[in-house]
């Protein structure tokens with residue numbers, strides 16, 4: 001009996017020590033891991049390095065202290081980026097840039113917001129959300145690209161990389177390349193920057209960092225002829241005000257940055273433009289109730305309103321020599337395949353997340369006059385619609401459409417060029433779109 005108790009006692013001591021050793025080891029490994037994480041975080045000197053760090057520690061995995069440290073570092077690194085970007089912008093003036101177009105020409109660049117292309121009837125959605133786009137395709141004026149992918153799902157990152165003439169696929173940083181707007185202006189274009197999002201959530205970090213780039217004094221002086229001065233309730237108001245207030249010059253680059261289908265979808269279209277209700281959403285997924293179907297209908301109304309605003313733009317330029325490029329900064333999930341709406345990717349994205357958050361519309365519209373004077377470009381557009389590409393390289397296509405000759409133009413990044421070189425599409429810093437989507441098919 002006594003022998004047995006001693007044995008039990010020894011066993012207990014041993015097992016306690018074992019647990020203690022395991023707990024101690026875990027604590028030491030955790031401590032070392034934390035130190036490594038913070039050292040990497042604090043040593044990041046630009047937002048590209050911070051971006052890589054963040055993909056291993058998504059925002060929702062951070063505790064409040066880490067979030068604060070990340071925020072402070074973002075501000076410091078963003079200031080470093082902007083300093084380099086300003087120098088890059090100033091360098092544009094020492095390069096040669098000309099416009100080869102003889103006639104007057106307007107290039108319209110429209111950056112949409114949170115546009116999931118699978119909610120556009122032009123891409124096969126069952127509800128008629130894009131009747132005007134479809135009409136323009138039928139008349140032969142609109143060219144629909146089928147395989148455009150955004151590398152990320154949040155605005156500020158995409159916006160900087162979209163405006164810059166860098167290529168993420170080629171491993172280039174946005175701040176090392178100028179904005180296409182700066183190059184257009186240097187070549188002799190008037191550049192009109194009408195932006196719904198400049199004054200949206202101005203105290204949030206994402207707006208602060210993107211405005212520090214797009215609207216710093218040097219950028220404004222060297223890149224834009226004028227910017228909008230007012231705020232507007234809806235995208236249609238922005239467009240109407242631009243058409244009413246501005247008299248264009250010979251060569252114009254008109255940049256319209258929309259609110260599109262940004263979250264709080266019901267605020268993105270006037271009530272009078274309501275077309276769809278919950279009853280129009282005929283899906284039978286178990287997780288969908290009437291309220292959720294109503295939210296899907298709101299998103300679809302915002303998409304339909306976007307299409308109506310686009311008609312306003314097409315009609316304005318229909319009888320002029322004009323070419324337009326429309327795309328979105330990223331997509332959005334609206335209960336498409338799971339009980340979730342919004343944008344979120346934790347660690348490794350799934351095919352469903354990529355399909356809805358990263359596959360976006362990419363469209364080029366040509367007026368009849370532009371088609372007539374540029375049959376070569378029309379031919380190139382027709383033969384490039386199925387090419388796989390990432391949308392951050394859009395600036396090179398805009399330079400080609402606007403007939404701007406500049407050393408910054410690279411044909412391999414212009415999706416309409418015969419020299420275009422597709423790259424394996426990197427998403428969220430360290431995954432490849434093709435790998436994730438093809439794994440689903442197996």
Ligand SMILES: [Zn+2]
Pocket residue numbers: 113114154155156329330
């Ligand atoms: Zn966005």
